[in-house]
Structures are given as structure tokens and as C-alpha cells.
Amino acid sequence: MPLVVLHTSRLLWVRVAALLFSCVAFSVAAHGAYVSSWVGDWCIFCWAFSFAMTLIVLLVENFGLQARVPVSWNNFPITMACYASLLCLSASILFPVHFLKGQTGHGEVRDSRIASTVFSCLATVAYLLEVTMTRARPGEVAGYMATTPGQLKVCQTFVACVIFILVSNPVSYDHHAALKWCLAVYCICFILSAAAVVLCVGECTGCLPLPFSRFLSAYGLAAVVMYLTATILWPVFQFDKRYNNPRRSEQEALVTVAVLTALNFLLYLADLVYSARLVFVSV
Numbered sequence: 478m479p480l481v482v483l484h485t486s487r488l489l490w491v492r493v494a495a496l497l498f499s500c501v502a503f504s505v506a507a508h509g510a511y512v513s514s515w516v517g518d519w520c521i522f523c524w525a526f527s528f529a530m531t532l533i534v535l536l537v538e539n540f541g542l543q544a545r546v547p548v549s550w551n552n553f554p555i556t557m558a559c560y561a562s563l564l565c566l567s568a569s570i571l572f573p574v575h576f577l578k579g580q581t582g583h584g585e586v587r588d589s590r591i592a593s594t595v596f597s598c599l600a601t602v603a604y605l606l607e608v609t610m611t612r613a614r615p616g617e618v619a620g621y622m623a624t625t626p627g628q629l630k631v632c633q634t635f636v637a638c639v640i641f642i643l644v645s646n647p648v649s650y651d652h653h654a655a656l657k658w659c660l661a662v663y664c665i666c667f668i669l670s671a672a673a674v675v676l677c678v679g680e681c682t683g684c685l686p687l688p689f690s691r692f693l694s695a696y697g698l699a700a701v702v703m704y705l706t707a708t709i710l711w712p713v714f715q716f717d718k719r720y721n722n723p724r725r726s727e728q729e730a731l732v733t734v735a736v737l738t739a740l741n742f743l744l745y746l747a748d749l750v751y752s753a754r755l756v757f758v759s760v
Contacts, residue, residue, distance in 0.1 A: 487610065488607065488610050488611065489535075491603055491606050491607050491610065492531055492534065492535055492603075492607060493535070494599075494603045495527070495531050495561070495600055495603035495604050495607060496528060496531045496532060496535065498596045498597075498599040498600035498603055499524045499525075499527045499528040499531065499561075499565065499596075499597075499600040500524075500528050501592070501593075501596045502524040502565075502568075502593045502596040502597045502600055503520075503521045503524035503525045503528065503593075505589050505592045505593045505596070506520065506521055506524070506572070506589070506590070506593040507521055508589075509585060509586065509589035511586050512572075512576055512590075514575070516571050516572070516575045516576075517572075517575075517576070519567075519568070519571065520568040520571060520572045520593075520597070522564075523564035523565055523567060523568040524564075524565065524568060524597065524600065526560075526561070526564060527560075527561035527564055527565055527600065527604065530557040530560075530561060531557070531561065533557075534553070534554045534557060537550075538554075547679075548678050548679055548680065549620055549677065549678055549679070549680040551619060551620030551622075551623065552620035552621060552622035552623070552627070552677045552678045553622075553678050554611065555608065555611045555612065555620065555622050555623045555627075555628075556622045556627075556631060556674060556677075556678055558604050558607040558608045558611065559608055559622075559628050559631040559632075560631055560635065561600075561604045562601060562604035562605050562607075562608055563631070563632065563635045564635075565597055565600045565601040565604055566601045567639075568597050569594065569597040569598045569601050572590070572593060572594055572597060573590075573594045576590045577590055577591065577594065608628070611623060612624075612625075612628065613625075620677065621677045622674070622677050622678065624751075625747075625751045626693070626748050626751045626752045627674075627677065629744050629745075629747060629748040629751070630670045630673055630674055630748065631674065632744050633666070633667075633670045633741055633744050633745060633748070634667055634670045634671050634674065636737050636740055636741045636744065637663050637666065637667035637670070637741065638667070639737060640663050640734055640737050640738065640741075641663065641667075643730045643733055643734050643737075644660065644663075644730075644734055647727065649715070649727065649730070649731060649734070653714045655710045655713075655714045656710070656711065656714050656715070658706070658707070658710065659706075659707040659710055659711045659738070662703040662704060662706065662707040663707070663738075665703065666700045666703060666704065666741070666745070669696045669700065670700075673692075673693065673696075676689070690752075693752050694749075694752055694753065697745065697748055697749040697752055698749060700745045700748075700749075701742070701745045701746050701749050704738065704741055704742040704745050705742055707738050707742075708735075708738050708739050708742045711734060711735050711738050712735045715731045715734075715735070716731070
């Protein structure tokens with residue numbers, strides 16, 4: 478009968494803490510918080526996804542199955558931790574804003590919502606600690622996703638997903654060609670960043686017809702230029718009354734998209750700078 482030996486470490490306990498915190502957050506929200514809306518569904522997805530990925534990482538590492546999984550184990554855990562930290566952070570912001578803000582008094586439902594918020598914040602801290610503990614140090618041989626450019630690509634894809642949600646409900650890009658170009662920028666850059674993440678995690682960087690580092694530099698430069706145009710065009714053609722006159726209810730989402738577009742531009746610019754300077758030994 479095979480024995481499983483747990484090698485305790487600070488990283489193991491951080492992952493166990495993240496597993497427990499995310500589990501409590503979605504369990505309490507699903508069974509006692511009455512969060513039947515798309516925001517509630519999104520938050521529960523964030524916690525459940527984070528819980529599932531952490532459970533997989535713990536099982537694989539403690540059963541010694543790294544060599545049998547069809548992914549790069551130098552890249553998979555850090556990538557999942559980065560996404561989990563962003564997902565739990567978004568849930569920690571959205572959940573109290575939509576389900577606690579403006580509510581007074583006490584009760585089982587309110588207590589459940591407060592508990593989910595607290596454990597979501599704790600899960601966010603735990604995942605950020607995991608990312609900090611597993612990211613590459615200067616001069617250290619590590620997977621690409623453990624480096625700053627790799628983690629920036631996780632942030633880029635996450636921000637792009639939030640932008641897609643905001644521009645599609647309601648549709649806010651179909652009344653001018655410049656805004657359709659902005660949507661094309663979001664889509665093209667998201668696909669390329671997501672492709673870079675998948676290639677690294679799936680150990681498929683050698684499948685490209687050109688060196689992976691050259692691919693990163695070329696698309697990074699193109700993404701910076703395209704996002705610069707979107708950063709300028711989106712606010713001009715959304716808030717200038719000559720081109721658009723949005724309703725008050727839509728302005729908050731449009732402003733948020735403008736801010737996120739500028740944020741992604743800065744992320745791609747930082748990515749380009751880091752990628753130009755980074756020399757990593759193994760991907």
C-alpha cells in the first residue's frame with residue numbers, strides 16, 4: 478500500500494490556508510448568503526476555481542505526480558496562484574459592494590455575507606503570499622511564468638476579461654469605427670497574451686516557427702502601440718458629445734473601461750521593458 482509523505486514547508490501551509498479560505502468563502506456564500514445574481518455567480522466561480530486549482534496543485538505535489546501531468550510544473554502552480562489572487566481580489570471588492578453596501582441590521586444572511594467577504598480577503602492574502610514565495614529571484618533558474626513578464630501576462634489577460642464584460646453588457650462599441658478598433662485591440666492582445674501563457678504552461682514554446690523570445694518582443698511592441706491608440710480613442714469617442722452622449726447609467730462602466738485600458742497599456746509597456754532586459758535559462 479503506497480504511503481503519502483507530506484513534506485511540510487511554509488509554502489505548503491500557505492497553500493492549505495488558501496484552500497481552506499476559498500472553500501469557506503464559496504461554501505458560505507452558496508448556502509447562506511442568497512446571492513442570486515451575476516455578481517454572486519461570478520464571486521462563487523472565483524472562489525471555487527481558486528479552490529479547485531489549489532487542490533490539484535496540492536494533490537499532484539504531495540503524490541509526486543509532477544512528471545505525469547501534461548503541463549510544465551515550473552509554470553503551472555505559479556500561473557494558477559496569480560489567477561487565483563486576481564480572482565479572489567475581484568470577488569473581495571465586488572461581493573461587499575453589491576451585497577453589503579447600504580445594508581443595516583443583523584441576521585443570518587448578512588452574517589454569511591460578511592463571513593464570505595472576510596474569508597475572500599484572507600484567501601487573497603494567502604494567494605499573494607504564494608505568488609511572492611514562488612516567483613523567480615534574480616539569477617534563479619525558473620519557469621517563464623515565475624518571472625515578472627510572465628506574471629504581467631496573467632494580469633493583462635485578466636484585465637482584458639474584465640473589459641470584455643464591461644463593454645458587452647450593454648454593448649458600448651458599435652456606434653463608431655474607432656470603438657470597434659478598440660475592441661479589436663482588446664481581442665488581439667488578449668489572444669496573444671493568452672497564447673503565450675498556454676504555450677509556457679503546456680511546454681509548447683518550441684512549436685512556434687520563430688524563437689519564443691522573438692515572438693514575445695514582437696507582439697509586446699505591437700501590443701504597446703495598439704493599446705496606446707485604444708487609450709486615446711476610447712475616451713475621445715465615448716465622452717466627446719460630437720461622437721457619443723452616453724446615459725448616466727452607462728458612464729461608470731465606460732469610465733472604468735477607459736481606466737482599465739490605460740492600465741493594460743502600462744502593463745504591456747512594463748512587459749516590453751522587462752522582456753527586453755530579461756534573460757531566463759529555461760522556460
